Amino acid sequence: MEQAAVILKKGEGRTLKAGGAWIFDNEIDKVEGTPEDGSLVEVRDFDGYGMGTGFYNSRSKIRVRMMSRKAGQPIDRDFLRMRVQNAWDYRKKTVDTSSCRIIFGEADFLPGLVVDKFSDVLVVQSLALGIDRMKEEILSLLVEVLRADGVEIRGIYERSDAKVREQEGLPRQKGFIGAEFPTRVQIVENGVRYEVDVEDGQKTGFFLDQKYNRLAIQRLCRDARVLDCFTHTGSFALNAGIAGASSVLGVDASQLAVDQARINAELNGLSDRVQFQCADVFDLLPELERQGEQFDVVILDPPAFAKSRASVKNATRGYRDINLRGMKLVRDGGYLATCSCSHFMTYELFTQTIAQAARSAHVRLRQVEYRTQAPDHPILWAADESYYLKFYIFQVCREK
Incomplete structure (x- = not known):
C-alpha cells in the first residue's frame, strides 16, 4: 500500500527547513491518502519535493513529528538501531554514562521519546503516539547496544504518566516493561550518592x-x-x-x-x-x-x-x-x-x-x-x- 503524504502550504515549513522536527496543523495544505493516527507519512513541500518521513497524528496540533529528513528512508529495525547506537555513542563522548539521559526525543531524532539510565536501570517516558508504538522495539535495541558495550541492564520502568500524553490521544501510564525489580536505585553523581525512586519520583525519578x-x-x-x-x-x-x-x-x-x-x-x-x-x-x-x-x-x-x-x-x-x-x-x-x-x-x-x-x-x-x-x-x-x-x-x- 502506498504511504500517505502530507503536503505543505507554499511558504510554510520554515522551521522544518531550518532543521526543526515538527510540522504544525496550520502549515499543511492537504493530506494525500488516509493515514492512521500514529502511522508514518511522507512529507513533501508544496512543489512535491520530498522532505522526509514522520509520524502523523490528526489529534495533535503537532501534526507530524519527523523521523528522517531523507525522502524514501525506510523506518525499520536497522534504522532504529542506527538512531539508538548514535545516541549512545554521543553520550560516551560527552558525559559520565554511569547515569545519564541516553535518548532525548527530537534532539536524538527519536521524537517524543525519553530514556534515562540510572546505574543499571532504564526509565522510559513516551510522549507521542507514533513513537509509543515503537518504544518496546527501541528499548530492546538499546539493551542490545548497551550489552555489546559491556553494560548490562537489569530492568526497565515506564513513566509515561505526563499529562501531555492526553494531547496525543494517549492514556497516562506507568509500570514495569518486562520483569519487576526494586524501584529504588542507588546512583553516584559528582561523588554524591543518591537513592532514586523511579516509580514515584518526579518525572523519571531524578x-x-x-x-x-x-x-x-x-x-x-x-x-x-x-x-x-x-x-x-x-x-x-x-x-x-x-x-x-x-x-x-x-x-x-x-x-x-x-x-x-x-x-x-x-x-x-x-x-x-x-x-x-x-x-x-x-x-x-x-x-x-x-x-x-x-x-x-x-x-x-x-x-x-x-x-x-x-x-x-x-x-x-x-x-x-x-x-x-x-x-x-x-x-x-x-x-x-x-x-x-x-x-x-x-x-x-x-x-x-x-x-x-x-x-x-x-x-x-x-x-x-x-x-x-x-x-x-x-x-x-x-x-x-x-x-x-x-x-x-x-x-x-x-x-x-
Whole structure:
C-alpha cells in the first residue's frame, strides 16, 4: 500500500527547513491518502519535493513529528538501531554514562521519546503516539547496544504518566516493561550518592540535566553557609555539603522530597551539616530576611513556573520575586546560583527578569558564568523546545 503524504502550504515549513522536527496543523495544505493516527507519512513541500518521513497524528496540533529528513528512508529495525547506537555513542563522548539521559526525543531524532539510565536501570517516558508504538522495539535495541558495550541492564520502568500524553490521544501510564525489580536505585553523581525512586519520583525519578551545574557550585561552597531553595531530593544541597560547606539548609514544599533528601544526606554521611526543611520557599524567604539571616551561597532551582506561553506573564513575576528575595539573603560578596527550567521562559526574558530583581534589591551582579543543560540533553538548533534550562552564577555586590 502506498504511504500517505502530507503536503505543505507554499511558504510554510520554515522551521522544518531550518532543521526543526515538527510540522504544525496550520502549515499543511492537504493530506494525500488516509493515514492512521500514529502511522508514518511522507512529507513533501508544496512543489512535491520530498522532505522526509514522520509520524502523523490528526489529534495533535503537532501534526507530524519527523523521523528522517531523507525522502524514501525506510523506518525499520536497522534504522532504529542506527538512531539508538548514535545516541549512545554521543553520550560516551560527552558525559559520565554511569547515569545519564541516553535518548532525548527530537534532539536524538527519536521524537517524543525519553530514556534515562540510572546505574543499571532504564526509565522510559513516551510522549507521542507514533513513537509509543515503537518504544518496546527501541528499548530492546538499546539493551542490545548497551550489552555489546559491556553494560548490562537489569530492568526497565515506564513513566509515561505526563499529562501531555492526553494531547496525543494517549492514556497516562506507568509500570514495569518486562520483569519487576526494586524501584529504588542507588546512583553516584559528582561523588554524591543518591537513592532514586523511579516509580514515584518526579518525572523519571531524578533531574539529570543539572549534573554539571551542581558540580559548578561545589567550588563556591567550601566553608560556606548555603541555602538551597526548591531542593527536591537534595541534589544541590548535597553537592554543597560534599564540597565542604560549613552548613546547608535545603528547602522544599514536598514532604516526600524532603524525606528522600534526608535519606540521601545519610547515604553521604552529611546529616550533621546538611539539614532539610519542608516549607513554601515564597513564604520562608521573607521570614529569613526579617530574621536578618545571610548566606554565603543561595541556590534557586524552582520548578517550571511557565508551562505554557499563556503563563509566561505570571511566571515572570514569580521568577522576579524569588530572585529578589534570594539576592537579599546573600551576604555582600557572596554568590547566587539561579535557574529556569522552562522552555517558554526564554534566555532573554530570564536575563531581563534577573536584572529587574537586582535593581529592586539594590545589588550589583558580577556574572561568574552562564550554563545550560548537561550535554546528554543536547540542544538541537532550530528545535527550540530542546533548549530549556538556563543557569546563572553571580557574585552579589551591595551598593556602597
